[in-house]
Amino acid sequence: MSEKYEQPTFVPSLIDKLGEWRVNPSIITAGELLEAALVEGLESEAVAAARFLISPSSTATLPVRRLAGLALKRAGKFDDIPEGVQIHDSADKAIWRARARAYSTNPLAWVELSLHDVIGGKRAAARRSMQVALQLAPDSRHVLRSAARLFLHLHEPEFAHDILLRSARTPSDPWLMSAEMSIAELAQRQARFFGQGRALIKSGALRPRQATELASSLGTLELVAGGRKKARDFFRESLINPTGNSLAQAEWASTFFGTELVPERRLPSSNDGGEATALHLLREKKFEGVTEACERWSASEPYSIRPFEVSSGIAAATGKYTEALTIAQKGLLIRPNAPWLLNNRAFALIHLGRLKEAEHSLRGIIKSEEPTWFVSEANRGLLAMRRGDHAAGIIHYRAAIDGFREQHKLQHVAIAQTYLAREVAIAGLPEAKALLKEARDGRSKAALTDDSVLAEAEAALAKPHVLPELSTGSAAVLQSLPTSNVNSQ
Numbered sequence: 299m300s301e302k303y304e305q306p307t308f309v310p311s312l313i314d315k316l317g318e319w320r321v322n323p324s325i326i327t328a329g330e331l332l333e334a335a336l337v338e339g340l341e342s343e344a345v346a347a348a349r350f351l352i353s354p355s356s357t358a359t360l361p362v363r364r365l366a367g368l369a370l371k372r373a374g375k376f377d378d379i380p381e382g383v384q385i386h387d388s389a390d391k392a393i394w395r396a397r398a399r400a401y402s403t404n405p406l407a408w409v410e411l412s413l414h415d416v417i418g419g420k421r422a423a424a425r426r427s428m429q430v431a432l433q434l435a436p437d438s439r440h441v442l443r444s445a446a447r448l449f450l451h452l453h454e455p456e457f458a459h460d461i462l463l464r465s466a467r468t469p470s471d472p473w474l475m476s477a478e479m480s481i482a483e484l485a486q487r488q489a490r491f492f493g494q495g496r497a498l499i500k501s502g503a504l505r506p507r508q509a510t511e512l513a514s515s516l517g518t519l520e521l522v523a524g525g526r527k528k529a530r531d532f533f534r535e536s537l538i539n540p541t542g543n544s545l546a547q548a549e550w551a552s553t554f555f556g557t558e559l560v561p562e563r564r565l566p567s568s569n570d571g572g573e574a575t576a577l578h579l580l581r582e583k584k585f586e587g588v589t590e591a592c593e594r595w596s597a598s599e600p601y602s603i604r605p606f607e608v609s610s611g612i613a614a615a616t617g618k619y620t621e622a623l624t625i626a627q628k629g630l631l632i633r634p635n636a637p638w639l640l641n642n643r644a645f646a647l648i649h650l651g652r653l654k655e656a657e658h659s660l661r662g663i664i665k666s667e668e669p670t671w672f673v674s675e676a677n678r679g680l681l682a683m684r685r686g687d688h689a690a691g692i693i694h695y696r697a698a699i700d701g702f703r704e705q706h707k708l709q710h711v712a713i714a715q716t717y718l719a720r721e722v723a724i725a726g727l728p729e730a731k732a733l734l735k736e737a738r739d740g741r742s743k744a745a746l747t748d749d750s751v752l753a754e755a756e757a758a759l760a761k762p763h764v765l766p767e768l769s770t771g772s773a774a775v776l777q778s779l780p781t782s783n784v785n786s787q
Contacts (some may be wrong), residue, residue, distance in 0.1 A: 312340060319347050325358050326404040332362075332369055333440055341372040349378055359413055364570050364598060405435035409444045416448060417600050419631050424448060437467040439474060446477050451601040451633065455485035463490060472504055476511040479519060492519060499535060506539035514544040521551055533559055542570030542598055549577040570598035576608055588612045589621075603629045603636050610642040614649075622646040637663045637670035644677050648684055656681055672701035676714050683721040691721060692729070712740035716751050723758035730759050 315334045319327040328347035335344035348366035351358045358366070367379045412427035428445050435441045442465055449458035459481045468474040468491065475491040475498070482489040495512050498504065504512070517532030533551055536544040537560065548559040565575045572594030579588050592609035596602065606629025614622035623646040629639045640662045647656035660681070663674040679694035695718040702710035715737040723730040734755055741752065 312343060316343060323347075323350060325351065325356065325362075325410075326406045329358070329362055329406050329440070332365055335369060341369040344369050345373050345375055345378075348373075348375075352378070352380065354380075357410075359410060359600070403434060405431040405438055405441050408434065409441055412448060413444070413600055416451065417632060419634065421452060425452065432461065437465050439467065439471060442467070442474060443477055446481055447599075447601045450481065450484065451603075455481060456487070459485045459487060469494060472498060472508055472512040476515040479515040483519070483522070489519060492516070499532070506535075507541075510536045510538070510540050510544045514540075514547040517551065518547055521554055526555070530555065530559075537564070540564075542573060545571050545574035546577060549574045549581070553581065570594075572596070572598055573605070576605070580608070580612075585612050585616055589625075601632075603633045603639065605629075606632070607636070607638040607642070610639065610646075614642055614645050617649075619646040619649045623650065635662045637674070641670060641673050641677055644674070645680070648677070648681055653681060653685060672698045672705075672710075675701065676717070679718065680721065683725060688722070688725050688727060692718065695721075708740070708744040709746060712737065712744040712746050715740045716755065720751060720755035720758060723755050730755075734759060 351366040408431035415424035479489040513536035521529035576591035592605040596605040610625035626643040644659040675698035683691035719733040719737040
């Protein structure tokens with residue numbers, strides 16, 4: 299790859315943006331000024347615009363409000379940052395339609411409308427609005443990054459990547475280079491700007507905030523390629539003045555290094571650090587704070603269903619079945635038929651005694667979707683056992699166990715074995731004792747330490763006709779285990 303790169307030209311003149319804001323103060327001109335000021339490290343020039351965007355009457359989305367809060371923080375205006383941020387109900391599309399009509403040639407209005415369409419499950423409308431924004435501003439960083447996230451959400455990673463490749467701005471913008479690298483991986487393509495990005499970081503031409511996400515993406519690619527030392531250096535660079543994305547990537551990478559790249563005290567350093575906090579709490583098995591962290595994660599990444607997958611899985615795994623069902627339903631509004639969420643919903647419904655609804659939820663998961671298919675097999679096993687069809691239940695659980703074993707997922711194997719043993723013991727079947735021993739052996743190999751479910755199985759074996767209080771669940775535990783890149787959407 300070439301090591302040459304263009305001298306970065308980040309945004310149009312900050313003075314021009316400031317002039318546009320003063321002549322026509324609006325959410326559009328305020329947002330453009332805010333972006334320019336943050337990039338250039340001149341947040342004090344955008345204080346008035348940030349106050350405008352973060353005010354109670356503003357219709358700016360929460361991510362934009364968080365950026366406004368960040369600008370005020372850097373400008374030393376701490377008293378202007380409210381404790382909580384309220385936004386208009388996303389279902390109230392009349393507001394956004396009116397803004398798009400009023401600002402028909404302003405791309406940010408169409409980006410806002412697209413965002414609220416996708417949150418409301420209006421995928422086709424979201425696509426149309428974003429295409430209008432791209433036509434109006436094909437080289438706007440905000441539009442390009444928003445469009446790339448949208449088309450990833452719509453399962454079009456190649457198109458998302460092409461959008462970035464076509465822009466004349468990408469070769470000179472570290473934020474767009476970073477996005478191009480991340481999306482290239484998801485599109486199973488070679489990252490076009492890896493060499494240029496690496497040279498740009500090594501040149502020292504970027505301020506830490508400008509470099510953070512580019513360094514993070516370079517670190518991720520180096521780590522995947524086996525370059526651990528280079529990866530560590532890039533991650534260190536990314537953490538000097540990180541965004542929420544950079545923190546989350548470093549938190550994800552910590553499991554590969556076997557060390558904590560992001561100390562817990564650093565997590566509050568970014569206003570959009572919900573994802574990193576959630577991943578950190580999961581790694582530390584501190585489940586109590588995960589739901590709140592996932593709410594902040596979702597607020598900063600409205601396109602993503604991953605926060606709903608994690609939080610609904612943890613809620614189900616800790617016995618909060620009604621909460622798990624509610625969270626899964628919210629995520630399915632954004633992406634109908636998302637397999638992890640269908641699994642979580644089915645698992646919660648089974649424990650709430652709503653077996654027909656659970657069966658319907660499981661029908662939406664197709665066999666080609668692995669590993670979600672094997673999780674759904676465990677759920678089908680649980681469903682069959684609760685219906686009294688013990689033979690079918692054992693067959694489904696065995697299919698899940700064999701599938702996880704083929705994927706070399708020892709923890710998943712052991713968890714499924716434990717819940718199979720529990721269900722068989724509850725049913726009073728003769729195989730219970732042997733299956734319980736199998737589960738103990740599997741847990742020992744996987745080095746699992748939480749023996750609460752094992753204890754439930756042993757109690758059920760001692761009293762095979764008594765149904766104990768059940769506090770956790772197999773599929774939810776399997777789904778809450780972090781197994782992929784945090785930016786995989």
